[in-house]
Amino acid sequence: MKEEVIKLLIEEAAKARNMAYAPYSHYLVGAALVVPSGRIYTGCNVENASYGLTNCAERTAIFKAVSDGQRHIDAIAIVGGPMDKAPVGDREIVIPADVDYAYPCGACRQVMSEFLPESGDIDVIVARCVTDYKIIKLSELLPYSFSLNE
Ligand code: THU
Secondary structure: OOHHHHHHHHHHHHHHHOOOEOOOOOEEEEEEEEOOOOOEEEEEOEOOOOHHHOEOHHHHHHHHHHHOOOOOOOEEEEEEEEOOOOOOOOOOOOOOOOOOOOOOOHHHHHHHHOOOOOOOOOEEEEEEEOOEEEEEEHHHHOOOOOOOOO
């Protein structure tokens, strides 16, 4: 993935994080993914008083893309952290260095594995800001993912 695209995805994920609806956990997450055409889709976590109904930022972005007709994801960036340590609207340093990267949960990893690109793997970018990030392949995060082999 080109560095300029990586940085753009991180910026968009940080912006999407500002939209997070997380009144219960106060943990705000934003995600931004890019599809083969270069189009970007973003999402945030959406919590619910019935806790189990919460939707993660990654799946929000994926469901937006898929409901818009997309079927392949090249890369997805995730920016997450607690509200007290990383309030919304901070454009410079988004997540402080003492906060761990927000790795995608198991459910989101499985959902990502449904929409692999032609290359066969997705770049998962976990980031604090545009200058502080790590890229991991989905195959590394979720080996032996469930598939119907259809
Ligand atoms: N969350 C995400 O949005 N993505 C992840 O990968 C992990 C967790 C959200 C769900 C919930 O709203 C909050 O973070 C705390 O678990």
